[in-house]
Amino acid sequence: MGKVTLRNLSLSIGPERVLDDLNLTVEQGELLVLLGPSGCGKSTLLQAIAGLTGISGGQVLIDGRDMAGVDPGRRGIGMVFQSYALYPQMSVRGNLRFALKNAGLPRAEIAARVDRVAAMLQLDGVMARKPSALSGGQRQRVAIGRALVRDAGLLLLDEPLSNLDARLRNDLRAEIRRLHDATGRTMIHVTHDQVEALGLADRIAVMQGGRIVQVDTPERIYRQPDTLFVAQFIGAPGINLVPGQVLRDDDGWAVATDLGRIGLDGPPRAPGQVQLGLRPEHFVTDTQPRPGAIRAQVDRVEPLGADTYLHVTAAAQRLVVRALSGRDIPAPGATVYLSPDPAQALLFDAQTGRRM
Amino acid sequence: MIIVEHPESHAGRGWRLGRVVVHVTLAVVCLFYLLPLYVMVVTALKPMAEIRAGHLLALPAAPTLAPWAAAWSTACTGLSCDGLAPGFWNSVRILVPSVLLSVAIASLNGYVLAFWRMRGSQVLFAVLIFGAFIPYQVLLYPMVMLLRGLGIYGDLTGLVLVHVLLGLPILTLLFRNFFAGLPPDLIHAARIDGAGFWGVFLRVLMPLSAPVCAVALMLQVTGIWNDFLFGIVFARPETYPMTVQLNNIVNATQGVRLYNVDMAATLLTGLVPLMVYVVAGRLFLRGLLSGAVRG
Amino acid sequence: MPILSPGQDSRPMPGRAAPWAMGVMAAMALVALLIFVLFPLWTVAHSLTGSRLLPNGPWVGLAQYERLWTSERWLISVGNLAIYAVGLLSGALGIGAGLAVLLDRRIRAEGLFRAVLLYPYALSFVVTGLAWQWMLNPTFGLPGLALLSDPDLAIHGVVMAGLWQGSGIVAVLILSGLRAIDDDIWKAARLDGIAVWKTYLFIVFPMLRGVLATATVLVLASAIKLFDLVVALTGGGPGLSTEVPAKYVYDMMFENQNLGQGFAASTMMLTLVLVVMLCWAVAVWWMGRRRDHR
Numbered sequence: 001m002g003k004v005t006l007r008n009l010s011l012s013i014g015p016e017r018v019l020d021d022l023n024l025t026v027e028q029g030e031l032l033v034l035l036g037p038s039g040c041g042k043s044t045l046l047q048a049i050a051g052l053t054g055i056s057g058g059q060v061l062i063d064g065r066d067m068a069g070v071d072p073g074r075r076g077i078g079m080v081f082q083s084y085a086l087y088p089q090m091s092v093r094g095n096l097r098f099a100l101k102n103a104g105l106p107r108a109e110i111a112a113r114v115d116r117v118a119a120m121l122q123l124d125g126v127m128a129r130k131p132s133a134l135s136g137g138q139r140q141r142v143a144i145g146r147a148l149v150r151d152a153g154l155l156l157l158d159e160p161l162s163n164l165d166a167r168l169r170n171d172l173r174a175e176i177r178r179l180h181d182a183t184g185r186t187m188i189h190v191t192h193d194q195v196e197a198l199g200l201a202d203r204i205a206v207m208q209g210g211r212i213v214q215v216d217t218p219e220r221i222y223r224q225p226d227t228l229f230v231a232q233f234i235g236a237p238g239i240n241l242v243p244g245q246v247l248r249d250d251d252g253w254a255v256a257t258d259l260g261r262i263g264l265d266g267p268p269r270a271p272g273q274v275q276l277g278l279r280p281e282h283f284v285t286d287t288q289p290r291p292g293a294i295r296a297q298v299d300r301v302e303p304l305g306a307d308t309y310l311h312v313t314a315a316a317q318r319l320v321v322r323a324l325s326g327r328d329i330p331a332p333g334a335t336v337y338l339s340p341d342p343a344q345a346l347l348f349d350a351q352t353g354r355r356m
Numbered sequence: 357m358i359i360v361e362h363p364e365s366h367a368g369r370g371w372r373l374g375r376v377v378v379h380v381t382l383a384v385v386c387l388f389y390l391l392p393l394y395v396m397v398v399t400a401l402k403p404m405a406e407i408r409a410g411h412l413l414a415l416p417a418a419p420t421l422a423p424w425a426a427a428w429s430t431a432c433t434g435l436s437c438d439g440l441a442p443g444f445w446n447s448v449r450i451l452v453p454s455v456l457l458s459v460a461i462a463s464l465n466g467y468v469l470a471f472w473r474m475r476g477s478q479v480l481f482a483v484l485i486f487g488a489f490i491p492y493q494v495l496l497y498p499m500v501m502l503l504r505g506l507g508i509y510g511d512l513t514g515l516v517l518v519h520v521l522l523g524l525p526i527l528t529l530l531f532r533n534f535f536a537g538l539p540p541d542l543i544h545a546a547r548i549d550g551a552g553f554w555g556v557f558l559r560v561l562m563p564l565s566a567p568v569c570a571v572a573l574m575l576q577v578t579g580i581w582n583d584f585l586f587g588i589v590f591a592r593p594e595t596y597p598m599t600v601q602l603n604n605i606v607n608a609t610q611g612v613r614l615y616n617v618d619m620a621a622t623l624l625t626g627l628v629p630l631m632v633y634v635v636a637g638r639l640f641l642r643g644l645l646s647g648a649v650r651g
Numbered sequence: 652m653p654i655l656s657p658g659q660d661s662r663p664m665p666g667r668a669a670p671w672a673m674g675v676m677a678a679m680a681l682v683a684l685l686i687f688v689l690f691p692l693w694t695v696a697h698s699l700t701g702s703r704l705l706p707n708g709p710w711v712g713l714a715q716y717e718r719l720w721t722s723e724r725w726l727i728s729v730g731n732l733a734i735y736a737v738g739l740l741s742g743a744l745g746i747g748a749g750l751a752v753l754l755d756r757r758i759r760a761e762g763l764f765r766a767v768l769l770y771p772y773a774l775s776f777v778v779t780g781l782a783w784q785w786m787l788n789p790t791f792g793l794p795g796l797a798l799l800s801d802p803d804l805a806i807h808g809v810v811m812a813g814l815w816q817g818s819g820i821v822a823v824l825i826l827s828g829l830r831a832i833d834d835d836i837w838k839a840a841r842l843d844g845i846a847v848w849k850t851y852l853f854i855v856f857p858m859l860r861g862v863l864a865t866a867t868v869l870v871l872a873s874a875i876k877l878f879d880l881v882v883a884l885t886g887g888g889p890g891l892s893t894e895v896p897a898k899y900v901y902d903m904m905f906e907n908q909n910l911g912q913g914f915a916a917s918t919m920m921l922t923l924v925l926v927v928m929l930c931w932a933v934a935v936w937w938m939g940r941r942r943d944h945r
Contacts (some may be wrong), residue, residue: 052544073550085541087565099549099560144547158541362657378756392815393770399785412791465679472672480680481802487687489872491918492823493926497697497706497910498690505881521686528679531732582775584879589905599777600657601882606781619785626778637766645693 001063001153002186003028004049009058011048018044020210022058026279030154031180033186035197036207037233038325042190045207048154049188049286052076062154075154082159086131086140091338092118093127093141099150103181120179137168144176148183148258157189161196173200194234198222206230224346227354231277231346237302237309238321240278246271255347258315259294275356277346280309283321284339287330291309293337299332306308312336384567397430398426400620407615423614427621431614434606435593440621442594443601447581447628449512450597454519459569462524466531467557471543481532487525495522503590510592519580520592527572534568535561570639578629599626653741682796691921706910723917728894731806735895736874738810739817743870744863746814747821752851754822755829765826768819775817780883783812805885809877809893812884817873821866828862831854840936862932870929875920896920 004026006239011019019039026032031293032198034042047053050074062069067075086095090310096117100110118124120209131139140160147155157176161169171211177200191197198218205215206229222355225231231239244257248271253264262276286293296314301323303309308323310330321338323329330336347356371569399407401416401422469477469484499518500509508514538561546560587597596604602625604616698715702708719725743852753760785899787808789797798808832855840850855865878897885893896916904913 047544050544050548052547070549071552072547073552074542077548079545079548081541081545085545086548087537087542088561098546098551101551102555118491146545209357252433366758375756375758378758380765382750382753382758387762389767389771389815389819392779396782401691407791411792412786412793418705439859461885464675468675469670469681471674471681474673474676476680477676480676480683483683483687486928487683488923489868489928490687491875491897491917491920493897493913494694494921495686495902496917497914498693499686500875501706524682525687539918574905578773582777584882585901586776589901599775599879600669602841603879606784607883607886615785615788615791618781622778622781626774629773629775630770632771637769637773638762 001028003063004040004154004186004188005059005061005064007059007167008043009048009060009063010056010193011044011053017210019048019055022210022212024164024205024212024215026186026188029184031189031202031205031334032179033197033201034188034190035194035204035233036192040194040207041210042192042207043158044188046079046188048160050077050156051231073099076152077153077154077156078150079156080140080143080147080160082136082162084131084143084163084204086139086142086146089129091128091130092123095131095146096149097178099146103150103348113149113151117145120148120182121145122269133190134156136164136216137172140164141174141175148179149298153185153272155187155288157187159192161191162193169196172219176200190266195236198234206233209234211214212292222294224355228275228277228348231348231355235279239346240280240319240321241348242276242317243317244274244276246274255302255345258317260315263342264294264345264347271348275347275348275353278319278340279344280320280322282341282344283312283319284341285323285330286337287328287334288337290337290339293339296336296338298334298336301329303329311335312338314338331343359602367549380543396619396623397409400616400623402616404614404616408600423616423620424624426614426617427605427624429622431605431617432609433569433601433609434608440598440601440624443598444624446595446601447598450515450519451577451580454516454523454580455573458523458527458576459572461520462527462572463497463562463569464557465524465528466533466535467561469528469532471556472520484525484528487522492522493587500589509590511562512591514579515586515590515595515597518586519583521574523576523579524584526569527576530572530575530600531565531568534565538564544559567639570636574636574639577632581629582616593629654932690945694914695918695921698911698913700911702914704908704910706914708911711809711911715911716919717910719919724891724894727891727897728896728899731893731895732808732874732877734806735810735813736871738807739813739874740867740870742810742814743818743821744866745881746818747825747866748856749817750822751829752826754826765823768822769917770819771816772820774816776879777883778817779812780880782813783808784884799885800889804888805889805893809881809884812872813877814882816880817870821870824862824866824869825859828859832858860938864931864938868927868931871922875927911943 004024006024008183009019009022010017020041020043034045036042044053048055049059049062049067051067051070059183060075062075087098090098093114096114097110100113105113117228118127119215121144123138123141123145126134126138131142134142135307141164143160148155160176161172164172168230173196176187176189199219201218204218204221205212205217207213208229214221214230216224221230225234228241232241242257242259242262244255244262244269247254247256247269249261251263253267255264255274257260257276289295294314296312298310298312299318300311301308302311308329310321310323312319319338349353349356395412397596398414398416399412399419401419403418403420406414419546427439427554430437432437461567469481503514503517504507506514506517508517513607542560546556551559554573581597582599584603587600591597591600602621606613607623695705697708699710699712700706700708701714724920739820751797754764756763775920784799786792787796787799789800798811836854836858837850840854845854876897876903877895881895881898883892887894887898899919900913900920902911903916
């Protein structure tokens with residue numbers, strides 16, 4: 001139950017292609033996160049899967065069945081909305097049982113299911129309240145409960161955590177993962193928050209301009225982004241990009257940049273103009289000169305709790321690097337020496353933006 | 357002295373003289389607004405002799421309810437001398453079905469227009485705006501022909517039909533704007549929960565529509581009760597609504613004018629909308645101020 | 652005004668609800684087309700005939716309009732409508748704005764004041780007309796205010812009654828606009844040391860363009876319909892001094908058995924409304940464009 005297949009899915013509104021020839025399979029029981037900046041079409045895609053918006057071409061299949069012309073209420077899905085969209089005039093109980101009443105279930109069955117979901121989400125104490133009398137976290141749990149109560153195999157979550165404060169967001173993120181693992185349902189979770197995506201997903205589908213640009217595990221999305229866009233979108237602070245030219249000299253393959261020669265581990269697929277991508281943690285930072293190290297000046301120190309990041313300038317190029325923990329943190333104005341880790345360096349074709 | 361900052365205290369802190377001036381000005385203006393009501397009431401309570409003595413503003417020396425009884429049951433229109441009562445009952449029989457039908461139909465129309473957009477709905481929207489402002493004079497004669505064709509010209513049913521049809525544009529736009537202002541996800545959630553066309557409308561939307569329904573009811577009750585034009589065009593003497601009956605009593609009588617009876621009749625006609633206003637005006641204002649009309 | 656804006660997107664709602672929606676839509680469209688498009692067209696077409704008692708007269712071209720625009724009564728009617736519209740618009744907006752500002756000053760018993768200002772709006776124009784007819788009665792009425800017996804002044808009596816009935820609702824509309832203005836605007840103005848009256852005049856009222864446009868359209872639409880107030884208050888007299896177009900139409904159609912004239916006069920009223928609506932649409936479009944440019 002709950003396997004989703006998209007085949008050449010397209011949606012145009014006027015001249016604008018909101019969804020552009022999407023192909024994707026979400027396996028049964030998987031938690032897939034749709035990640036992308038606002039306006040990339042991720043919420044529209046979710047609505048297309050739910051049947052809340054028409055599509056211009058292609059197919060949506062749920063459990064192998066073409067959903068064309070199938071009403072949203074009959075697709076076997078539950079959905080959680082960013083604004084919660086609880087029915088304001090109904091109590092929590094009323095919200096939870098609305099779908100079951102529409103489905104014409106017997107009274108006893110409805111009560112049993114509602115009580116089970118309420119217990120699972122710790123809503124027992126507030127069943128008689130109206131949504132306006134609930135806290136943000138409680139409203140969100142009712143919204144999730146309303147999606148769960150139908151026992152649908154597929155759960156669609158449209159930025160469900162974006163209206164909550166940071167702490168509650170972390171709690172509920174863990175709760176969603178726990179619910180997923182406990183119920184075994186397929187979930188498609190939309191977000192623009194890459195931390196949320198990395199922490200939650202089995203796989204992440206990154207969207208850009210109505211297209212899916214990469215579908216992979218969080219680990220691979222972070223370590224091996226297919227394109228410059230994905231590399232830049234994932235990671236905070238963001239990846240450092242340095243333009244350069246691939247060359248081969250006596251010491252082997254390297255990239256010539258304004259920062260100097262940066263050695264590579266192995267031969268790249270092709271020579272030419274590249275963007276060299278290095279994440280902040282892919283530098284060793286030292287206050288003493290080291291052979292081959294890049295000399296840089298510290299502009300700003302950003303302590304983020306567990307890690308401290310240095311904003312530095314080297315050869316007119318701004319970089320962000322992670323300071324090694326357990327060492328003295330340099331002060332602004334100090335000189336540091338950066339040694340990039342060649343094994344971690346990512347090379348992107350300067351023309352196409354694709355990883356080489 | 358410590359002045360506690362109220363979040364909305366942009367208006368008048370301190371500056372006592374200014375606040376007195378504001379209140380006095382408002383009070384004087386309100387007296388002007390209340391003056392006609394006061395004059396009507398005292399006139400309707402005076403015997404004719406007292407009125408002829410002048411002193412429009414004087415309180416009645418010997419208050420009497422006789423003019424009210426006359427206005428209700430015996431005042432003459434030039435055709436008959438049955439007072440306002442027949443007009444009152446005609447107005448009630450026009451009002452109730454017209455209001456209920458027009459609100460029911462308009463809310464359904466507004467719902468379809470707001471959520472189920474389809475080809476031509478933009479054109480229909482434009483036609484409705486046009487219909488909300490059209491001078492009824494260009495519709496009068498074709499409407500007469502329509503009612504004649506249906507065999508209900510001059511009947512109360514015909515008047516109900518006219519009120520329902522011509523009230524639809526503004527009410528439909530009112531409901532459409534209210535519904536269009538609701539979060540679309542609410543409708544999406546209901547659709548996912550398996551509610552169909554009627555489920556969304558009756559179970560999710562209508563229970564949320566109290567403010568806009570109050571505005572619609574208020575508009576229709578006062579609008580239909582106060583109508584004069586349709587009454588005079590589409591009714592016949594036996595089916596005249598109260599306003600037409602009132603105008604005939606006051607303006608179409610020959611001979612000596614009984615000002616106290618006239619004013620009692622006028623007050624009686626104004627009583628229904630005034631009562632509605634007193635009872636439901638709060639709801640109406642809340643709906644109005646909450647933006648139900650502004651969309 | 653936002654009543655005009657046709658909503659966010661035009662994606663259809665797919666699924667099993669569509670047939671019902673289409674049914675309702677089709678019924679609504681048929682009725683609307685019949686009543687608000689065909690009926691007016693029929694009237695306009697028959698204004699080109701010489702119809703008298705029945706709408707079956709011969710084609711006469713624009714003769715009805717020639718007769719209309721040379722008729723003394725029609726010219727007086729149009730002039731009176733202009734006086735009434737200008738008087739009602741300037742009066743209602745002026746009084747309404749003043750009252751709204753006073754009500755906005757965090758006064759005591761605001762609800763009571765508001766109720767008193769608004770109650771005349773709940774009354775029928777017939778009631779208003781008869782009440783003022785009595786108030787302005789030349790023999791027994793308010794001294795010095797016998798407007799209605801003087802042909803030169805009578806139309807101003809009509810304006811006065813109209814203002815009594817309609818200025819309260821304009822005040823409440825403007826008040827709702829004032830209340831919708833973010834209080835931070837007021838805080839910023841006070842921090843900048845701007846006097847209260849200057850804040851209203853140069854900051855707040857310019858922000859109320861939308862509400863003022865709405866009020867203007869509502870007032871003008873009600874002015875054009877002016878009929879029952881005149882019938883009840885003056886009956887069009889003394890002489891022809893308070894005749895108005897809507898009454899001209901009614902009298903031609905249903906009293907004088909001159910349908911062709913009635914149709915022509917009502918077509919002129921329709922034209923007038925269309926012109927007002929066109930100006931309004933242009934103003935809305937222009938305001939929207941300026942907002943987009945900023």
